[in-house]
Amino acid sequence: MATERYNAREVEARWQKTWNDKDVFVTHNDDPRDKYYVLEMFPYPSGRIHMGHVRNYAMGDVVARFKRAKGFNVLHPMGWDAFGMPAENAAMQNKVHPKDWTYENIATMREQLKIMGLSLDWSREFATCDVAYYKQQQALFLKFLEAGLVYRKNAKVNWDPVDMTVLANEQVIDGRGWRSGALVEQRELTQWFFKISDYSEDLLEAIETLDRWPDKVRLMQKNWIGRSEGLRVRFEFIEAAPTGDTTLEIFTTRPDTLYGASFMGLSPDHPISVKLAETNPELKDFIDECRRVGTSEEAIEKAEKKGIDTGLKVKHPLDASIELPVYVANFILMDYGTGAIFACPAHDQRDLDFARKYDLSVKPVVLPKDADPATFEIGDEAYTDDGTIFNSDFMSGMTIADAKNAVADKLEAIKVEDGPQAERQVNYRLRDWGISRQRYWGCPIPVIHCDDCGVVPEKDENLPVQLPDDINFDKPGNPLDRHPTWRDTTCPNCGKPAKRETDTMDTFVDSSWYFARFTAPDCDQPTDPKAATDWLPVDQYIGGIEHAILHLLYSRFFTRAMQKVGALDLKEPFKGLFTQGMVTHETYRRGGDGSNGEWVSPAEIKIEEKNGQRTASMLDSGETVSIGSIEKMSKSKKNTVDPTDIIDTYGADTARWFMLSDSPPERDVIWTEDGVQGAWRFVQRVWRLIGEIAEKTEPRNSSVPAMSQKAEDLRRAAHKTLAAVSNDLEGLGFNRAVARLYELVNTLSKAFNEGLEDQGKEYAVRETVDYLVQMMAPMMPHLAEECWSALGHDSLISEAAWPEADPSLLTEDTVTYPIQINGKRRGELSISKEASKEEVEAATLALDYVQKALDGKSPKKLIVVPQRIVNVVV
RNA sequence: GCGGGCGUGGUGGAACUGGUAGACACAAGGGACUUAAAAUCCCUCGGCCCUAGGCUGUACGGGUUCGAGUCCCGUCGCCCGCACCA
Numbered sequence: 001m002a003t004e005r006y007n008a009r010e011v012e013a014r015w016q017k018t019w020n021d022k023d024v025f026v027t028h029n030d031d032p033r034d035k036y037y038v039l040e041m042f043p044y045p046s047g048r049i050h051m052g053h054v055r056n057y058a059m060g061d062v063v064a065r066f067k068r069a070k071g072f073n074v075l076h077p078m079g080w081d082a083f084g085m086p087a088e089n090a091a092m093q094n095k096v097h098p099k100d101w102t103y104e105n106i107a108t109m110r111e112q113l114k115i116m117g118l119s120l121d122w123s124r125e126f127a128t129c130d131v132a133y134y135k136q137q138q139a140l141f142l143k144f145l146e147a148g149l150v151y152r153k154n155a156k157v158n159w160d161p162v163d164m165t166v167l168a169n170e171q172v173i174d175g176r177g178w179r180s181g182a183l184v185e186q187r188e189l190t191q192w193f194f195k196i197s198d199y200s201e202d203l204l205e206a207i208e209t210l211d212r213w214p215d216k217v218r219l220m221q222k223n224w225i226g227r228s229e230g231l232r233v234r235f236e237f238i239e240a241a242p243t244g245d246t247t248l249e250i251f252t253t254r255p256d257t258l259y260g261a262s263f264m265g266l267s268p269d270h271p272i273s274v275k276l277a278e279t280n281p282e283l284k285d286f287i288d289e290c291r292r293v294g295t296s297e298e299a300i301e302k303a304e305k306k307g308i309d310t311g312l313k314v315k316h317p318l319d320a321s322i323e324l325p326v327y328v329a330n331f332i333l334m335d336y337g338t339g340a341i342f343a344c345p346a347h348d349q350r351d352l353d354f355a356r357k358y359d360l361s362v363k364p365v366v367l368p369k370d371a372d373p374a375t376f377e378i379g380d381e382a383y384t385d386d387g388t389i390f391n392s393d394f395m396s397g398m399t400i401a402d403a404k405n406a407v408a409d410k411l412e413a414i415k416v417e418d419g420p421q422a423e424r425q426v427n428y429r430l431r432d433w434g435i436s437r438q439r440y441w442g443c444p445i446p447v448i449h450c451d452d453c454g455v456v457p458e459k460d461e462n463l464p465v466q467l468p469d470d471i472n473f474d475k476p477g478n479p480l481d482r483h484p485t486w487r488d489t490t491c492p493n494c495g496k497p498a499k500r501e502t503d504t505m506d507t508f509v510d511s512s513w514y515f516a517r518f519t520a521p522d523c524d525q526p527t528d529p530k531a532a533t534d535w536l537p538v539d540q541y542i543g544g545i546e547h548a549i550l551h552l553l554y555s556r557f558f559t560r561a562m563q564k565v566g567a568l569d570l571k572e573p574f575k576g577l578f579t580q581g582m583v584t585h586e587t588y589r590r591g592g593d594g595s596n597g598e599w600v601s602p603a604e605i606k607i608e609e610k611n612g613q614r615t616a617s618m619l620d621s622g623e624t625v626s627i628g629s630i631e632k633m634s635k636s637k638k639n640t641v642d643p644t645d646i647i648d649t650y651g652a653d654t655a656r657w658f659m660l661s662d663s664p665p666e667r668d669v670i671w672t673e674d675g676v677q678g679a680w681r682f683v684q685r686v687w688r689l690i691g692e693i694a695e696k697t698e699p700r701n702s703s704v705p706a707m708s709q710k711a712e713d714l715r716r717a718a719h720k721t722l723a724a725v726s727n728d729l730e731g732l733g734f735n736r737a738v739a740r741l742y743e744l745v746n747t748l749s750k751a752f753n754e755g756l757e758d759q760g761k762e763y764a765v766r767e768t769v770d771y772l773v774q775m776m777a778p779m780m781p782h783l784a785e786e787c788w789s790a791l792g793h794d795s796l797i798s799e800a801a802w803p804e805a806d807p808s809l810l811t812e813d814t815v816t817y818p819i820q821i822n823g824k825r826r827g828e829l830s831i832s833k834e835a836s837k838e839e840v841e842a843a844t845l846a847l848d849y850v851q852k853a854l855d856g857k858s859p860k861k862l863i864v865v866p867q868r869i870v871n872v873v874v
Numbered sequence: 875g876c877g878g879g880c881g882u883g884g885u886g887g888a889a890c891u892g893g894u895a896g897a898c899a900c901a902a903g904g905g906a907c908u909u910a911a912a913a914u915c916c917c918u919c920g921g922c923c924c925u926a927g928g929c930u931g932u933a934c935g936g937g938u939u940c941g942a943g944u945c946c947c948g949u950c951g952c953c954c955g956c957a958c959c960a
Contacts, residue, residue, distance in 0.1 A: 219878065220955060228959075252960060265960085303958085331958045341960045349875080350958060429959055548955080662886050662899065670886070674900055682899095684913090727890090739888070739898035746898090818894040823941045825894050863940050869893045873940050 006687035008651025012782040016117055024798050025119045027075050029520070029531050036072035037535050038064045039515055041543030041551070042079045045105035045127070046086060049112045051583040051633055051659075051671060052544070054643045058656040058779075059580060059665055059734065060542045061118045065778035066729045068119070069802035075535055077518040078113065078120045080106050080127035083134075083442045084507045089179070091441075092473045098441040099469065102129055112644060116652045117781050119798065124521045128510035129441070133517065135464030136526040137509065138446040142457050143526075143565040145447075149195050152455065155434055156269070159187035164477035165438045180476075186291045191436040192445055192503065196557045200225055200428040202571075203556055212576035214666070217548045224549050226429025231255040231408050232338065233422040235264065235314035238323060243275045247416060248314055248326065251337030251427060255411070256403035259392035260344040260365035262355055264314055264326040265307070269334035276310055276328075283308050283328060290330045305354040306330045317411060317421050318393065329354060337427055345382065352382040365391045366400065433554065435506040438478040440471060442504030450491035450498040459492045465500065478502055511551055512558035515541075515573055525567075532568035537575040540732075545579040552577070578732055581668040583659075585639040587628035588616055599638040600625060602673075603645075630670055641671055653780035654680045660734040660779055682742070683783055686776070689749055690787045693769050697756065699792045700766045711760035714751045717744060718768035719809040725775045726802070734779070744772055766791075771803055819844060820871040821853045829870065840864050844872060 019025060040060035043053055064076040080102075087098035094101075106127055113120070126133050144150045158167040160177035167177055167184060177184055196203075204225045207218045230253035240246045248264060266273045268290040277284040286308050307329035316322035324342070331350050332341055345355035346364040355362050362378050366387040373390050389395045394410070395403040411422030436445070444465040446458040458465055468486040471479040480486060480502040491498040513526070519535040520528035536559075552574070559573040588605055590597030600618070605625050607616045616625040633640045646655045658679035663669035707715065721744045728737035748768050756762050769791065777784035777797045788797040817829045817840065826849050831840060841862055844850055853874050861873035 216878070216955080223877065223956060226956090226959065230960080250960085254960075305958085331960095333959065336959045343960085348960070350960080427959080429956095545954085664887080667887095672886090672900080675886085678900060681913090688914095735886090736888075736898090742898050816894095820894085820941070823893095823939095828894080861940055863893095865893060865941095869941085871893080871940050 006684055006783070006786075008653060008683070008782070009648070011786045012115070012117060012652055015782045015785045016114065018785075018796070019117075019119070019798060022796070024796065025076065025121050026123050027073065027121045029534070031073040033071060033073040035075065035535055036067040036540075037075045037515075037519075037538045038067065038540045039075075039077070039518070039538045039542070041541070041547065042081050042511070042514060043109065044081045044084060044086070045102055045109055047105050047108065049109050049643055051641060051643055053113075054116065054655060055583055055659045055665075055669065056542060056544070056580055057113065057116060057118055058659045059578070059732070060540075061116075061120075061656075061781075062660065062729065062734060062778040063540050063542070063732070064119050065781060065798065066802070068798070069774070069778070069800060071801065074119075075518065076118075076120055077124040077521075078118070078122065079125055079514055079518065080109075080129075081507065081511050081514070082106065082127040082129040083504075083510055085439065085441070087441045088439060088473065097469070099129070099467075102127070102441075115644075115647055116656070119781070124518050126514075126517065126521055128443075128507075128514065131464055131466055133514075134443040134510075136517070136523075137443050137505070137513070138458070138463050138465060139460060140513065140526045140562070140565070140567065141446060141505070141509075142460065142463075143567070144194065144561055145457055147561070147565050149198070149561050149564065151193055151195065151432075152190055153193060154188050155191045155193070156186050157189050157191065157434070159185045159189070161185055162476060166436070183292075189436070191434045192505075193432040193434050194557065194561070196433045196554070197428060197430055199557055199560050200227070200430050201426075202560065203430075203553065204428075206556075206572060210572065210574075210577070213574075214577065214579055217545070217552065217577060217579060220548045221553055224430065224553065228253050228427050228429075230337075230425060230427060231404075231411070231422050232425045233258075233317060233342070233411060234416055234419070235317060235324070235342070236416060238313045238315060241272045241275070241312060242279075243272050245272065248272075248340055249338045250340045250342050251425065252342060253427075254344065254347065254404075255407045255422070256389055256392075256395060256398075256400050257344040257347050257365050258316075258318060258342070258407055259395070260346045260363045261316060261322075261324055261342045262345050262351070262361045262363065263343050263358075264324050265329040265332045265341045265343050265351075265354075266310070266326060267332040267334040267339040268328055268330060270328070270332075270339045272310075272312075273328045283310070286328065286330075303330070305350060305357060307354060307358065309358075317414070318407075325360075327354075327358070335431060336429070346378045347382050347384055349382040349384070352378065352380075356380070363391060365389060365395075433506075433557070435509055436503040437506055438481070438502070439504050440467070440473075440479045442507060443510060444480075445501045445503050445505055447501045448489055448491055448498045449501065450493060450496065452496060453491055453493040453498075456491055456493045456498070462492065480504070508550060508554050512554045513562065515555070516559075516562065516568060527562065527567045529566060529568050532562075533570060536568060536570055537573050540576045540578065541574040542578045542580060544582070548579065578665070580665050581663065582632045583671055584630045584668050585633050585641065585671045587631050587637050587639045588625050589628060590618070590623060590625060592624055592626055597626070599636070601638040602641060632668075633671070646676065650676060650680045651683070651782070653783045654683050657682065657738070657780050661738040662735055664735050665732055682745075683780065686745060686772075686783065687787070689745065689752070690769060690773070690790060693752060693765060694790045694792070697762050697766055700763055700770075705760045705763050707760035707764065708758040710751065710754070710758045711764040714747065714761070714764040714768055716809050716812070717747045718764070718771050719805040722771050722775065722803060723805040723810055726805070729778065737775070738779070741772065741775060744768070744775075748772065773797065774800060774803055815867055817844075817868070817870045819847065819850065820869065821850065822874060823871060826850075826853070833867070837864050837866065840870060844870050 038060055040056050064074050068074045082102050087102050090096055090101045091098045160167050160180055160182055162180035162182040163177060176182060204227055207221055210218060230251055232249060232251050234247040234249050236247050268287040277287050307327040310326045310328060312326040313323045314326060316324060343351035345352040345362045347366055364376055364378050366383060367373055367376055367390045368387045389398045389403045395406055408424055412420050414421040444467060446463060446465045448456045448458060450456050468483055471483060473479060487499045487502060489498055489500050515538055516527050516532045520531040555573050560571055562568050563571060588600045590600055604619055605616045606619050607614055616627050617623060618625055631637055631639060658676050721740050724740050725737045752765055773784050773787045784797050813833055814830050815833050818825050819827045819829050829843055831843055841864060850872055859872050859874060863871040
């Protein structure tokens with residue numbers, strides 16, 4: 001058998017069958033052991049799995065298998081994020097039903113995942129488009145509605161007039177719909193919203209508790225929530241606005257600069273602006289122009305600050321003799337603060353640009369350190385740094401922080417008409433989550449519109465509101481809208497004929513609670529609160545950084561909302577989060593360098609190396625191909641490698657091993673053919689070595705025999721590796737674990753080839769090889785099972801307990817100190833581990849090169865760091 | 875613009891809280907075996923100096939320290955996030 005080549009295809013299929021037959025990875029909720037929930041972000045069933053999935057699921061599987069071996073009751077489920085636009089696009093392009101398309105893709109991808117040998121509990125699988133799942137999602141929606149967490153309001157949306165649908169900001173490219181290419185309009189639509197803003201403060205504060213999340217993601221969420229403290233100030237109009245308002249309310253974070261006020265700014269969408277436009281054509285045109293420019297383009301940033309004087313004026317709240325003009329300005333957002341500002345051009349760049357254009361006053365009120373108040377002037381750049389307040393009456397001389405407090409205290413005490421002039425306020429950037437989508441392939445929003453009763457929630461017992469199957473995509477827009485009968489229903493309240501809501505939910509809703517559903521996937525409620533609370537939080541969640549904000553923030557909100565309605569009892573769904581890097585590959589295009597020819601795939605070309613120069617050509621025609629930059633694998637650049645092809649050629653273990661080696665998991669990995677072959681050679685090498693060992697040695701009997709030095713050295717290496725690899729896997733340092741296993745194979749191979757004569761050697765070899773196989777098992781489970789069996793074990797390695805390193809073998813009896821002279825390494829000193837500091841010093845000073853360096857003098861300083869290093873300062 | 879991160883051989887990357895820089899792998903070169911190829915095995919592999927050995931070296935310039943890839947300041951370069959948030 002030692003000469004047999006390892007046949008991955010045959011071996012992998014065999015072990016997968018065994019695992020499946022024995023239900024090795026099926027998890028039970030009533031298992032008394034400590035729980036561990038490991039989850040990878042579930043895939044969208046786009047058609048086939050890609051290398052990014054392989055990397056993601058390989059990592060999760062290592063964690064799952066490792067924790068299982070460590071004795072945990074591991075939950076490791078898989079499902080499908082199955083609603084969404086690609087299914088509708090496929091329906092339009094290929095005349096397939098979105099449902100058929102989706103379930104066919106799921107079937108394909110499930111088989112692909114299965115040949116990877118993932119230790120998943122497939123009995124818990126579901127797709128978010130399963131009626132059973134979205135029924136429960138509708139039930140949750142109704143509970144949220146009842147709890148006041150859902151509401152309807154008019155909102156501005158990106159509207160594609162050709163496809164007749166709302167587009168997300170990311171789907172608007174250069175002001176045009178990404179599919180239709182039509183100019184996107186801003187439309188007011190009545191939309192459903194989740195009140196995520198109720199939790200702004202909680203979501204922000206709790207970020208501090210997420211200590212097993214990447215700092216980067218935590219920071220991104222903090223910035224996204226965007227807390228700022230400021231003051232809401234009311235300015236009295238000299239003459240009431242046409243809306244009847246007698247005061248203009250603004251929000252500012254810089255009330256300390258109030259004496260630098262030059263003008264007021266209104267958003268084009270501010271009610272006063274809109275009212276004024278009714279009688280002012282010039283203003284109307286301006287507002288229309290502002291709306292045409294999208295909301296999400298960076299071009300906005302470059303856009304010139306523009307505005308129109310409304311003719312309205314307000315009184316300065318601290319000095320009634322000052323009158324300030326009111327402008328409608330294009331740079332003011334309606335949905336932040338109150339949609340109106342006071343402008344202090346001296347200390348805000350946007351305000352300054354505007355003031356310079358319209359020749360408005362610029363009065364500095366913050367003096368930089370060391371500047372002269374008599375001569376300090378503002379040029380083209382606003383002064384936004386720290387300083388001392390001046391030109392500001394009672395605030396003059398104060399720090400910015402003190403002035404903010406002083407002015408807030410003062411204005412809060414002043415009464416204007418029915419209330420205080422100002423109030424301290426905390427503002428957040430986070431907006432409520434608009435979930436209405438004018439699409440078919442999503443979870444129907446379970447409400448009914450009744451002429452008499454208004455918006456009425458569907459009754460629980462009438463759920464699910466099921467998607468109709470008989471739809472067509474001949475016309476653009478939402479097929480639910482024009483379905484002849486589906487909309488028609490009766491009002492749950494009064495029983496009269498009524499219409500169903502035709503909007504479906506944003507697919508991010510589907511993925512905001514699937515992790516909870518996995519804990520009791522067949523429950524006839526959205527969750528089994530006990531199971532959800534017992535299993536959650538997810539101990540290790542793994543996925544791409546692209547979900548740093550939306551999915552992860554929505555899920556955090558959902559968990560709080562589910563807690564509020566009693567579906568579970570915790571706030572944070574994901575205790576540990578890991579964001580893995582992308583899989584990248586070289587790109588290739590037809591023609592020589594710089595020719596910009598069409599992209600070609602790695603499978604279509606061959607690469608040759610001459611004199612260190614790599615050149616590529618087409619496999620079929622020999623045509624020159626230029627080698628381009630390394631990019632994320634994508635269909636458009638054709639630099640993808642199909643996981644199935646790799647697994648067919650080399651086996652799943654090789655693909656998994658390569659994915660985990662070399663690059664740290666959080667960083668991008670470059671997929672190379674050489675790299676895969678290296679992994680494959682390692683698989684063969686391990687198999688050969690273990691075959692020989694199995695042939696020439698006997699399994700260990702229970703007691704450790706007396707050890708020769710060589711045997712003991714091998715044992716020490718094995719135990720040290722075991723300790724290190726355990727630590728690496730605990731911290732998701734897969735690349736380090738891989739390196740250490742390479743090292744151990746090198747050590748073992750050498751020791752074994754030197755012969756087995758030394759006392760205890762056979763035992764040491766067997767022990768090392770057992771550990772080696774166990775350490776490999778989470779990463780290359782099939783090879784590990786095959787080796788385990790070849791070594792005479794009759795148990796499954798997938799069910800074996802993780803070995804513990806013997807602490808006495810982790811430390812040496814002697815320490816080798818590097819000896820430095822003036823910080824430069826000059827030699828080594830081997831001495832007993834127990835040696836005292838004095839003994840180490842004496843031994844160091846006795847070394848001939850130390851003597852020589854000292855030249856008869858005594859050292860200036862002698863530093864001994866126990867167990868570490870010695871430094872002699874001459 | 876604001877916020878954050880990174881910069882180590884030909885390449886991917888090791889180096890725990892400051893303590894022997896370059897583990898491990900890939901590529902390359904040389905050799906063994908072979909009729910040949912593949913596979914496998916052995917050797918070399920940051921730069922400089924003639925070797926023993928030494929000098930130098932972690933983007934660049936300074937600093938702290940007995941000792942800096944690691945800490946601090948500045949410069950350059952690359953990457954990511956947010957984007958008129960008052």
